[in-house]
Amino acid sequence: xxxxxxxxxxxxxxxxxxxxxxxxxxxxxxxxxxxxxxxxxxxxxxxxxxxxxxxxxxxxxxxxxxxxxxxxxxxxxxxxxxxxxxxxxxxxxxxxxxxxxxxxxxxx
Amino acid sequence: xxxxxxxxxxxxxxxxxxxxxxxxxxxxxxxxxxxxxxxxxxxxxxxxxxxxxxxxxxxxxxxxxxxxxxxxxxxxxxxxxxxxxxxxxxxxxxxxxxxxxxxxxxxxxxxxxxx
Numbered sequence: 001x002x003x004x005x006x007x008x009x010x011x012x013x014x015x016x017x018x019x020x021x022x023x024x025x026x027x028x029x030x031x032x033x034x035x036x037x038x039x040x041x042x043x044x045x046x047x048x049x050x051x052x053x054x055x056x057x058x059x060x061x062x063x064x065x066x067x068x069x070x071x072x073x074x075x076x077x078x079x080x081x082x083x084x085x086x087x088x089x090x091x092x093x094x095x096x097x098x099x100x101x102x103x104x105x106x107x108x
Numbered sequence: 109x110x111x112x113x114x115x116x117x118x119x120x121x122x123x124x125x126x127x128x129x130x131x132x133x134x135x136x137x138x139x140x141x142x143x144x145x146x147x148x149x150x151x152x153x154x155x156x157x158x159x160x161x162x163x164x165x166x167x168x169x170x171x172x173x174x175x176x177x178x179x180x181x182x183x184x185x186x187x188x189x190x191x192x193x194x195x196x197x198x199x200x201x202x203x204x205x206x207x208x209x210x211x212x213x214x215x216x217x218x219x220x221x222x223x
Contacts, residue, residue, distance in 0.1 A: 001170075035209055037153075044203055044213035045153065056211055088153055092208035095167045097143070099153040 002027055002091050004100035012108040019076040021103045023089035028069045030093030036065055036074045039102075040085045048087075049074060079105070110134030110212060112204050117217030124194050124221070130187040130204030130214055138162075138182040141207040144189045146200035147216070154200075157189065158207050172198075194221045 003026040013019055023034065032052035037045035047056040049065035052072055062077040076083055084107050089100040116128040128144070144156040157168045157178040166178050177190040187204050201216040 033208070037210070039153075044205075044215055045210070046213075047209065047211045050209045050211075090153075090155075090210075095158070096169065097155045097158070097208055099145075099155060102152045 006100035006103045010104045014108045015079050021074040023072045023100050025070040029091045032068050033093035034072050035090045037088045038085045112214035114214040114217035117219045119220045125192045128189040132185045137185040142187045143205045143207040145203045148200045
């Protein structure tokens with residue numbers, strides 16, 4: 001099983017600032033099959049990025065993903081008030097996909 | 109309108125069983141692989157199980173293997189999760205979602221395992 005470790009656990013930032021979230025895999029993720037999701041309280045997760053760097057339909061271009069192999073990142077170029085949430089990475093390169101433990105982006 | 113609607117959650121005693129359903133509308137269900145993903149209250153997402161588009165192939169997390177069974181009825185546009193021998197640690201909100209890239213999710217159904 002591929003273990004995904006996200007860092008930091010919590011990111012305290014102000015609106016307008018840049019956020020960089022990290023996701024490190026315990027072994028190489030096949031074909032960069034990594035996704036990022038946003039989740040707000042009481043809601044289901046929302047897909048942001050798949051295949052490491054492809055934005056999902058309707059996702060603003062302030063969200064970008066990068067990385068390959070074992071190191072991936074999600075960048076939010078300028079935080080909007082609606083971006084404060086928990087973010088999860090997910091690998092789907094194996095038959096048993098796994099999620100990271102999440103990074104909470106909170107208002108400073 | 110695209111919808112995934114889970115049902116069947118509730119309170120069950122340890123050792124008991126529940127069957128979750130996920131009714132799908134607004135997209136061609138039979139073309140999609142599907143997942144069940146759970147989330148402990150206040151915790152992160154945990155993948156539970158996956159089924160391919162025609163139901164011929166399934167996979168499970170180690171924590172539920174041998175106790176849970178995923179299935180689907182493409183004629184009814186419905187996904188199922190049969191959960192047996194339930195344990196306290198199975199308490200969670202259970203989501204159905206498209207697989208492997210989960211662009212569509214249900215709203216979740218709460219399963220509480222407690223005596």
